[in-house]
Amino acid sequence: MNMVNEQVEQWGVFELSLEGPDQGNPYRDCPLQAAFRFGGREVKTAGFYDGGGTYRIRFMPDRQGEWRFETSSPVPELDGISGSFVCTPPSAGNHGPVRVMDEYRFAHEDGTVFHPFGTTCYAWIHLNQGMQEKTLQTLADNGFNKLRMCVFPKHYAFNSEEPDSFPFARREDDGFDHTRFDPAFFAKLERRILDLQKLGIEADLILFHPYDKGHWGFDRMDAEVDDSYLSYVLARLSAFRNVWWSLANEYDFMEEKKPADWDRLFRIVQEEDPYGHPRSIHNGTRMYDHGSVRFYDHAKPWVTHLSVQHWDVTLPPIWRREYHKPIVIDECCYEGNLPQRWGNITAEEMTRRFWESIVRGAYCTHGETYTHPDNEIWWAKGGRLYGQSPERIAFLKSILEEAPAGYKPIPGIYDVPTIGVEDEYYLQYFGVHRPSYREIPLPEDAEFTAEIIDTWEMTITKLDHTLRGRSRLQLPDQLYTAVRIQRVR
Amino acid sequence: MNMVNEQVEQWGVFELSLEGPDQGNPYRDCPLQAAFRFGGREVKTAGFYDGGGTYRIRFMPDRQGEWRFETSSPVPELDGISGSFVCTPPSAGNHGPVRVMDEYRFAHEDGTVFHPFGTTCYAWIHLNQGMQEKTLQTLADNGFNKLRMCVFPKHYAFNSEEPDSFPFARREDDGFDHTRFDPAFFAKLERRILDLQKLGIEADLILFHPYDKGHWGFDRMDAEVDDSYLSYVLARLSAFRNVWWSLANEYDFMEEKKPADWDRLFRIVQEEDPYGHPRSIHNGTRMYDHGSVRFYDHAKPWVTHLSVQHWDVTLPPIWRREYHKPIVIDECCYEGNLPQRWGNITAEEMTRRFWESIVRGAYCTHGETYTHPDNEIWWAKGGRLYGQSPERIAFLKSILEEAPAGYKPIPGIYDVPTIGVEDEYYLQYFGVHRPSYREIPLPEDAEFTAEIIDTWEMTITKLDHTLRGRSRLQLPDQLYTAVRIQRVR
Numbered sequence: 001m002n003m004v005n006e007q008v009e010q011w012g013v014f015e016l017s018l019e020g021p022d023q024g025n026p027y028r029d030c031p032l033q034a035a036f037r038f039g040g041r042e043v044k045t046a047g048f049y050d051g052g053g054t055y056r057i058r059f060m061p062d063r064q065g066e067w068r069f070e071t072s073s074p075v076p077e078l079d080g081i082s083g084s085f086v087c088t089p090p091s092a093g094n095h096g097p098v099r100v101m102d103e104y105r106f107a108h109e110d111g112t113v114f115h116p117f118g119t120t121c122y123a124w125i126h127l128n129q130g131m132q133e134k135t136l137q138t139l140a141d142n143g144f145n146k147l148r149m150c151v152f153p154k155h156y157a158f159n160s161e162e163p164d165s166f167p168f169a170r171r172e173d174d175g176f177d178h179t180r181f182d183p184a185f186f187a188k189l190e191r192r193i194l195d196l197q198k199l200g201i202e203a204d205l206i207l208f209h210p211y212d213k214g215h216w217g218f219d220r221m222d223a224e225v226d227d228s229y230l231s232y233v234l235a236r237l238s239a240f241r242n243v244w245w246s247l248a249n250e251y252d253f254m255e256e257k258k259p260a261d262w263d264r265l266f267r268i269v270q271e272e273d274p275y276g277h278p279r280s281i282h283n284g285t286r287m288y289d290h291g292s293v294r295f296y297d298h299a300k301p302w303v304t305h306l307s308v309q310h311w312d313v314t315l316p317p318i319w320r321r322e323y324h325k326p327i328v329i330d331e332c333c334y335e336g337n338l339p340q341r342w343g344n345i346t347a348e349e350m351t352r353r354f355w356e357s358i359v360r361g362a363y364c365t366h367g368e369t370y371t372h373p374d375n376e377i378w379w380a381k382g383g384r385l386y387g388q389s390p391e392r393i394a395f396l397k398s399i400l401e402e403a404p405a406g407y408k409p410i411p412g413i414y415d416v417p418t419i420g421v422e423d424e425y426y427l428q429y430f431g432v433h434r435p436s437y438r439e440i441p442l443p444e445d446a447e448f449t450a451e452i453i454d455t456w457e458m459t460i461t462k463l464d465h466t467l468r469g470r471s472r473l474q475l476p477d478q479l480y481t482a483v484r485i486q487r488v489r
Numbered sequence: 490m491n492m493v494n495e496q497v498e499q500w501g502v503f504e505l506s507l508e509g510p511d512q513g514n515p516y517r518d519c520p521l522q523a524a525f526r527f528g529g530r531e532v533k534t535a536g537f538y539d540g541g542g543t544y545r546i547r548f549m550p551d552r553q554g555e556w557r558f559e560t561s562s563p564v565p566e567l568d569g570i571s572g573s574f575v576c577t578p579p580s581a582g583n584h585g586p587v588r589v590m591d592e593y594r595f596a597h598e599d600g601t602v603f604h605p606f607g608t609t610c611y612a613w614i615h616l617n618q619g620m621q622e623k624t625l626q627t628l629a630d631n632g633f634n635k636l637r638m639c640v641f642p643k644h645y646a647f648n649s650e651e652p653d654s655f656p657f658a659r660r661e662d663d664g665f666d667h668t669r670f671d672p673a674f675f676a677k678l679e680r681r682i683l684d685l686q687k688l689g690i691e692a693d694l695i696l697f698h699p700y701d702k703g704h705w706g707f708d709r710m711d712a713e714v715d716d717s718y719l720s721y722v723l724a725r726l727s728a729f730r731n732v733w734w735s736l737a738n739e740y741d742f743m744e745e746k747k748p749a750d751w752d753r754l755f756r757i758v759q760e761e762d763p764y765g766h767p768r769s770i771h772n773g774t775r776m777y778d779h780g781s782v783r784f785y786d787h788a789k790p791w792v793t794h795l796s797v798q799h800w801d802v803t804l805p806p807i808w809r810r811e812y813h814k815p816i817v818i819d820e821c822c823y824e825g826n827l828p829q830r831w832g833n834i835t836a837e838e839m840t841r842r843f844w845e846s847i848v849r850g851a852y853c854t855h856g857e858t859y860t861h862p863d864n865e866i867w868w869a870k871g872g873r874l875y876g877q878s879p880e881r882i883a884f885l886k887s888i889l890e891e892a893p894a895g896y897k898p899i900p901g902i903y904d905v906p907t908i909g910v911e912d913e914y915y916l917q918y919f920g921v922h923r924p925s926y927r928e929i930p931l932p933e934d935a936e937f938t939a940e941i942i943d944t945w946e947m948t949i950t951k952l953d954h955t956l957r958g959r960s961r962l963q964l965p966d967q968l969y970t971a972v973r974i975q976r977v978r
Contacts, residue, residue, distance in 0.1 A: 314801070337923060337966060339925070341905055416830055435830075436828070
């Protein structure tokens, strides 16, 4: 037995490694689990085979103090091993995993509100080291705090590189052995998840996707293979606090899978992740036709939030009425100039879609698709960002982070999408509307500051007088204006 | 008997005036109708009392040659009067009334396609003469061919003038006598309908509306009063070829009326207009929430087309699948800068909404709401236009008028909303999308010209070479671009 660490901070990873059989197929034949106990509480988690006769069990403790554990396995060498470790206070910046807080939003387990402002680099871990490092540097230089990324490699327009490793071991005939995994691949993936963790970024892991079309065949494996792949991923990665589970990207484009398959896969994730990381599934859209959008039924209990693809970012109020769960529009088209419809909106439009989402109590996710001589396009490969929206998105994020934690959409009288806390705080966004003035019904017994926000120029202009009661606010004659009103006494 | 005209052009108005009782209440007590016969065909139409002992019957003949007529009435002086007139060929510019041609479009009765490019002056006939003349001059100077206008006056924000006359006669106590009409009011209305006809503009008459709130009470009359008002309007106006019937504006904001009331009123229009002018009803929207939009059931057989209010002009394909009728988005917000959300989109956005509608096989309607020192706002009062969209809308109209008459939305492979005729003609619009290039799958055995249209600058740039087979088209890196591709051989 080797405890990688005898002290683990809260929401850090405790890892136990064990030596065991390396003959036959331990991935398939040597199951292992452990029970972790804290006082009267017990959490069970699966271990996994990591190659070379090494078995590991990872655990993320959520309470400070002494945790005891004991393994169980039909393999005698792996069975009945027990011990303990001490869980210490979390280090700075560690707020624990993200949870759904209410029907609008997320929070870390320590209570810190988490506003997802994500971006998308589907295949970045499948590129060369240099590109991966460049991607991390770009992420460090920008304000994004969630990254949508695929476990399986991607074979698609502008992205046909073969990666250096795959989740499954290769067979001699160059096919894949679906009963064996490749520990080197997972070590790479885990390193990148931890790199993101250091940057304060949630890894929104896409577990299946259709961008394969049989090229490697990961989009059309047997149910048994899908299930064992998922179990292996869950055993290895669940203990990382910054992991989210995205069952699939454009799940409805995976024609080999039926709705019942997604139900089954969701339940595996729900049952085998002991920590309840966020779980969702992302739909595709065809064309520009609303009728083409087929959501998975987000009302099902194993779906924690909506991870939508839709170009119409005014729809969250409708979806919320149906599902009562937080909404992330994880694809709203990308800033860029590709020929494909999903890949050529302007920075102005991307910024507008973020604001429209936020003021409806939802979230939006960024992606960038500018043509590049070597096809280094952020949305697929990471690398560099060239667009003008990331800076504006970070500006919006800073505004939202200053909002009162309990803000909600304020319907009705304000005639314009607004979030806030009644009589305390209002954030309104006008988008393509440009009223020359607004009448705002504020309470008579309080005093408010008003600020005009130019969401494109990123300026905040404070009115030199305060407002009280029904107030008339002059507004600039321009696109993309927001207004923030805050009570001062 | 006095025949105002013994010769009438096809789709002109034949009018017969009769003298009869002027005692009691002839509006209520002296019904009158006539049968018009052309060969073996008979068309019945109602007459109406026009005050001062004069009764009139109007008729729009749709076939050239001799028409015979005979009146019938329980009033002896009005009964059994017969005669004939000759219907002559239509004069230049007279194409007859507008009909629904197929699920996409309209045509005049002579087969000329009619593409509605309308605007909105709800209360223009209720303003003073000077303003009315100014409105007509503005209409003459612009390209609009349909005008949404109310029969009843309007009492609403930016519009509180009392008109000089009303559809109903006034009582001595300043209320209205709902059993008597005001011929002077209707003469004014008819004169304006004919003024529009001379300009080639369809009068989309709004028969009821909620902008009254009990001020005059026309929004909350008894069913019996509503019905007799409608019958009177139909008897007077149906014979004008450029009339459309809009049962109501924002019908769902008229809380005093139930769905069954609208069904009943629709059927009166259907039964008492012998010519089958276009019939629809216009919904309201509340806020920015799709769920707030309540359509009247346009599948009902008396609805000829959709007259929608919606800010999301990408929805026509959905509505068409449900209703299979032509779609006019009669309110998509207005170009202007009023505080209200519906009244402050930019000219760019208004122009974009027109294009987005057109390339989905639907139509859009203009309105303008710039603040004005005297509240002379086009959408309510007419007067002058200040905006930048009318010129761009006329540009689009000229492009559409050059399109092949049988164009349809072309779904699927083009990835961008497109209308056209396969292998012959394509009109695509990119809106907020700005691809740097496009691959277009054209047939190998034909040759095409391609034009890049800057819909804002109103320029059409023709490529100096023709296209054949799968072609790559370079596009400018800018908003609001369209492409037109036409077969040349």
